[in-house]
Amino acid sequence: MIAAGSAETARAFIEIGGVVLILAFLGRMAGRLGISAVPFYLLAGLAVGDGGIFNLDLTEDFISMTAEIGVLLLLLALGLEYDQDELRDGLRTGIRPGLFDMVANATPGVAFGLLLGWTPLAAVLLGGVTWVSSSGIVSKVLFELDRLGFRETPSVLNILVIEDLAMAVYLPVVAALVIGGTLAGTTLAVAVALTAVFVILLGALRYGNHLTAMLAGGSNENLLLSVFGLTLLVAGLAQSIEVSGAIGAFLVGLALTGQVGERAMELITPLRDLFAATFFLFFAFRIDPSDLLSALVPGLALAVVSVATKLATGWYAAGRAGVGARGRVRAGTALVARGEFSIVIAALGTTLLNGPDLEALAATYVLILAIVGPIAARVADKIPLPAVLVKRATSAHRGAVPVPTP
Amino acid sequence: MAGMPIVRETKLPGVGVRQEFTTHDGTVVGVLGHHDGRADVLVYDRDDPDRCTSMLHLDEDDMRTLGTLLGASQITESIGAVQQQIEGLWFEWVELTPESPASGATIADGQYRTRTGVSIVAVIRGTSTVPAPEPLFEFAAGDTVVAVGTRSGLAALRSLLRP
Numbered sequence: 001m002i003a004a005g006s007a008e009t010a011r012a013f014i015e016i017g018g019v020v021l022i023l024a025f026l027g028r029m030a031g032r033l034g035i036s037a038v039p040f041y042l043l044a045g046l047a048v049g050d051g052g053i054f055n056l057d058l059t060e061d062f063i064s065m066t067a068e069i070g071v072l073l074l075l076l077a078l079g080l081e082y083d084q085d086e087l088r089d090g091l092r093t094g095i096r097p098g099l100f101d102m103v104a105n106a107t108p109g110v111a112f113g114l115l116l117g118w119t120p121l122a123a124v125l126l127g128g129v130t131w132v133s134s135s136g137i138v139s140k141v142l143f144e145l146d147r148l149g150f151r152e153t154p155s156v157l158n159i160l161v162i163e164d165l166a167m168a169v170y171l172p173v174v175a176a177l178v179i180g181g182t183l184a185g186t187t188l189a190v191a192v193a194l195t196a197v198f199v200i201l202l203g204a205l206r207y208g209n210h211l212t213a214m215l216a217g218g219s220n221e222n223l224l225l226s227v228f229g230l231t232l233l234v235a236g237l238a239q240s241i242e243v244s245g246a247i248g249a250f251l252v253g254l255a256l257t258g259q260v261g262e263r264a265m266e267l268i269t270p271l272r273d274l275f276a277a278t279f280f281l282f283f284a285f286r287i288d289p290s291d292l293l294s295a296l297v298p299g300l301a302l303a304v305v306s307v308a309t310k311l312a313t314g315w316y317a318a319g320r321a322g323v324g325a326r327g328r329v330r331a332g333t334a335l336v337a338r339g340e341f342s343i344v345i346a347a348l349g350t351t352l353l354n355g356p357d358l359e360a361l362a363a364t365y366v367l368i369l370a371i372v373g374p375i376a377a378r379v380a381d382k383i384p385l386p387a388v389l390v391k392r393a394t395s396a397h398r399g400a401v402p403v404p405t406p
Numbered sequence: 407m408a409g410m411p412i413v414r415e416t417k418l419p420g421v422g423v424r425q426e427f428t429t430h431d432g433t434v435v436g437v438l439g440h441h442d443g444r445a446d447v448l449v450y451d452r453d454d455p456d457r458c459t460s461m462l463h464l465d466e467d468d469m470r471t472l473g474t475l476l477g478a479s480q481i482t483e484s485i486g487a488v489q490q491q492i493e494g495l496w497f498e499w500v501e502l503t504p505e506s507p508a509s510g511a512t513i514a515d516g517q518y519r520t521r522t523g524v525s526i527v528a529v530i531r532g533t534s535t536v537p538a539p540e541p542l543f544e545f546a547a548g549d550t551v552v553a554v555g556t557r558s559g560l561a562a563l564r565s566l567l568r569p
Contacts, residue, residue, distance in 0.1 A: 083441075085557065086419040139420065149438050149448035151456035154418050161419045209556075262442060327456030381457075 045284025079253020134339025337373025524555025
């Protein structure tokens with residue numbers, strides 16, 4: 001079959017090549033406009049998917065598999081991002097802002113889902129969609145706007161760490177609930193999921209160093225193959241006991257640290273970009289554009305509420321670190337963007353009764369906030385603030401921990 | 407280290423560590439050390455003390471150059487410990503001060519391996535090096551202790567040697 005040149009293969013190549021080129025073109029446009037490529041990929045998916053401008057049916061299986069791998073690589077990269085000390089620190093200091101973040105941002109989603117008359121589970125998934133900021137977009141925006149040194153930035157990054165960790169629990173639990181069944185069966189599935197996460201997390205934290213040391217020696221090619229293979233293997237094993245495979249991938253990322261982690265990140269990034277782009281494409285691919293239109297009004301309403309709740313989260317989190325009013329507003333605006341995680345969560349609900357509505361609403365919502373978020377962060381310093389707030393902020397001082405000099 | 411101001415340290419998960427101090431003329435200056443070895447030099451705004459008015463992005467060569475221009479020897483001295491990671495293993499150099507409880511004591515006295523899990527692999531004294539020192543090796547002020555272990559173990563060792 002390889003290079004056999006059958007007419008079907010030829011058509012498949014043309015379809016895949018065409019779609020990837022469209023993604024490349026859209027990505028470039030997004031880069032030029034200074035916004036995330038995710039909404040563009042979603043738009044491309046809408047255009048080529050069910051009910052869109054033209055249909056790709058020949059390669060749907062291939063694209064769906066690629067999309068699944070895309071989710072795994074997104075989470076692997078997320079796990080690689082942090083080292084274990086950072087996670088422990090994050091857990092120690094970030095619990096309160098993290099809880100505030102969850103309550104403030106997930107509640108509107110859940111309430112909205114219930115108002116729309118969805119099943120409680122679909123509403124909980126919508127709560128997940130509105131809860132998590134896009135760590136991809138947020139960290140990119142902070143970097144591009146040169147805000148890494150700003151004093152509110154650690155608070156923003158801590159929120160992202162807590163959200164990512166919370167996902168390690170949320171995703172498998174929700175995945176178990178989606179599979180459903182009897183009450184006893186579901187309870188068992190949730191218990192299995194939590195135990196598996198706990199065991200893998202503990203293993204990753206305790207034996208991560210050994211794994212890292214084992215992979216340290218080889219060439220880049222060897223490391224790439226090892227990490228890719230290990231990720232798929234762990235994800236597959238997790239999936240086979242009905243624990244979300246994405247979490248397996250996340251925990252593999254956590255287990256790899258130090259220079260090996262950095263090298264793995266470098267090697268995995270291009271693969272992740274390719275596969276993740278396909279994931280966003282495929283997600284939108286299954287959405288009927290007419291559903292999207294009917295989701296526009298609720299999507300906009302939810303987006304408006306979500307901007308407000310993330311502003312409140314940033315205000316609270318940065319305030320705890322002693323940051324002034326200006327910085328607290330910057331922290332809030334930086335957190336507004338939703339993206340890859342919201343889509344990953346919505347994709348879990350695909351088999352539910354309200355699945356199509358949920359996916360359409362999530363797509364609209366992410367389309368709006370992935371664009372609004374970076375813009376909001378950019379104009380944060382131009383938002384007029386009452387003079388009282390600004391004045392109080394400059395006199396109140398500072399949250400950094402003093403370190404005695406040697 | 408008379409006259410050296412307090413250095414405040416903040417961790418940025420996924421990015422690195424930011425250290426900052428206030429200069430004698432009242433400007434807050436920070437250095438953001440990235441995990442990948444690069445660093446940013448930050449100068450904070452006086453009106454909005456949370457934002458930086460300027461940011462210098464330095465790669466490792468730039469850092470060395472700037473360090474040399476500022477007098478790197480003073481910097482190494484005041485940092486006192488250099489840490490380096492090689493494939494999952496952490497190395498650390500700790501210079502002993504006369505006040506250090508280890509100065510004049512033997513390695514066995516300190517029970518460092520039992521207490522911190524790290525191994526002391528060498529001691530640098532003046533221009534000579536003692537590789538794999540015996541348990542009865544006696545430290546002297548000015549020795550540089552080279553140790554290998556986990557990051558937390560090395561931190562524990564450092565606090566034992568330079569409390």
